[in-house]
Amino acid sequence: MKLLLSLLERLTCQHFFTVLPTSAPQMAVAELVKGVPWIFSGESVHLKCSVPGNVSAEWRYRWFRGGEQLQESEYFVLWKARPQQSGKYYCQGLRTTWISTQHTLHSLPIEIEVDGGWAILQAPPLPMLVGETMTLTCRVRDNPRLTEVILYKDGVELQRQPGPELRVTNLTLQHHGSYWCRASWDGRRETNSVISEAAPVSIIEVLTEPVLEIVPNDPLIHEDRMLLVCQVQLNAREPVPHIHYYFYQDGLSLGPASSQDRVTVLRDSGQYWCKASVPTLGLKRLSEPVPYGRVTGEHSEHMRNQKRIVVRQSPFRMRHNADQWHQFS
Missing domain, CATH: 2.60.40.10 (Immunoglobulins)
Structure with missing residues (x-):
């Protein structure tokens, strides 16, 4: 009977622990609350560690510099700092539950430079x-x-x-x-x-130069079409404005402005490029032309000349019939 109860207890515990929900570990946040990252020797900085969204949780915090653990506290004060204490400081949250001790991911580091000069x-x-x-x-x-x-x-x-x-x-x-x-x-x-x-x-740059990528064999689109992707980076302060995308083939527009950075078009030889525009900032950039299929040298030179005037084209002209232009969704 004792053996049977022991087996039942073990099976019950195993079943109980397997149904407990699991979640990805959180990341601690280290912030500079007093002082500046670059200080003179003899000055001080104050750092704070926290775990977002867990105000009421009983977290403890560990501080590190490089691979060295420093102390366990919410705040870390570098008091009357010395040049040898320069380095990258980061923290980690931990708390003990009735099951185990949970650890957060390490925070992003804060680099402190202690200057011994003047x-x-x-x-x-x-x-x-x-x-x-x-x-x-x-x-x-x-x-x-x-x-x-x-x-x-x-x-x-x-x-x-x-x-x-x-x-x-x-x-x-x-x-x-x-x-x-x-x-x-x-x-x-x-x-x-x-x-x-x-x-x-x-x-x-606020708006980088676009780079056009042609994907001729995308499994998500029809075999007689290909995908055009306009890769560009917008480095703007908040609130971040919207980018308008335009696509061109052989000097002719492939459709109106779109908020999507990609379109599908009929697979056809020619020179392709894209334009990224941010109207609220008055910015627009053109990519370099990308050839697809059989494109002659004379044709390439002609298309480079077309690229110089494509910005002034308005309203747009379709390269083929209206059924040819499809936004990628």
């Missing part, structure tokens, strides 16, 4: 967009009253200002590079001057 050029940590204005700040240890700040890019002087803030307006891709600053101030008997370490600045 000057720091604070630059945007994320890429800036073409056309925007960038503000750079030349910080000097102990905050003396500066008399002159010089901004350099890739070894070339860009501007001089009496204060620590430097602004670069109407950014272009040519502004991508390494920046540093030289700050000067008057001491008791002499003028002091210090130079910061170089800070990288990344500039990206």
Whole structure:
């Protein structure tokens, strides 16, 4: 009888545990709540760890730098930091239930740079967009009253200002590079001057140049048709505007503007390209032409000339009859 009860108990437990729902592990979030990522030695930063959507849950938090576990707490304070404490900091949430201890995925890292020098050029940590204005700040240890700040890019002087803030307006891709600053101030008997370490600045286009992909054998469409895909990236601030897509063959439009980045067309030889337009930003870009089937060199040169004037075509003209253009769905 005892053996029978033991087997029944074991089977019941196994059945119970197999029906428990499982979910993908969550990711912890590490954030900088006080201070800046690039600090002077002797300064402090405050970090916080959390698990989104679990305010009432009894989570504990572990902090790491690289592969080293630091401490277990919700907040982590780098107090009077030293240069040796520079690195990537991240956290993990964990909680103990009646079944087991659950662990979240590690958070994305926050990189803290502790500078032992006298000057720091604070630059945007994320890429800036073409056309925007960038503000750079030349910080000097102990905050003396500066008399002159010089901004350099890739070894070339860009501007001089009496204060620590430097602004670069109407950014272009040519502004991508390494920046540093030289700050000067008057001491008791002499003028002091210090130079910061170089800070990288990344500039990206709002709308990249489209790339047209021709997929002649897509299993989801009819065998006498092929798929055109217009690949483009929109790097815009919130709210993100909509992209309008246009497709062309041999200088003629294959249909009206669409919010879809792909269309299906009859399989036919010719030169194809696409256009991406963002009307709210006044932007439009054309892809390079892509040949399909038998296209002669003379035909290719003619199509390159057609590409230059295709933007001015309005209203659109169908390449074939109205049944030929189909949006991909």
